Amino acid sequence: MKITQAQGNGQGQCALCKKRGIWNVQWMCFLYEVEDKDGVYCKNCVDELRIQSAIDGRKGVIIWQI
Numbered sequence: 001m002k003i004t005q006a007q008g009n010g011q012g013q014c015a016l017c018k019k020r021g022i023w024n025v026q027w028m029c030f031l032y033e034v035e036d037k038d039g040v041y042c043k044n045c046v047d048e049l050r051i052q053s054a055i056d057g058r059k060g061v062i063i064w065q066i
Helices: 015-020 043-057
Strands: 003-005 011-013 025-027 032-034
Touching: 011 015, 015 043, 032 043
Parallel strands: none
Antiparallel strands: 003 032, 011 025
């Protein structure tokens, strides 16, 4: 999964937070674009998407390294 900083000026809203009904408007420099997904995402939602991607990639097994 490729994650890049969002382009643009002004403010934007996280697509996942908007879908969940959470008010989350941030400056575009603090939002991220995720490959193969529409919209931009905040850091918290990007972290959730990365974890979900890891779960899907390992078929439900997460190996934590400490």
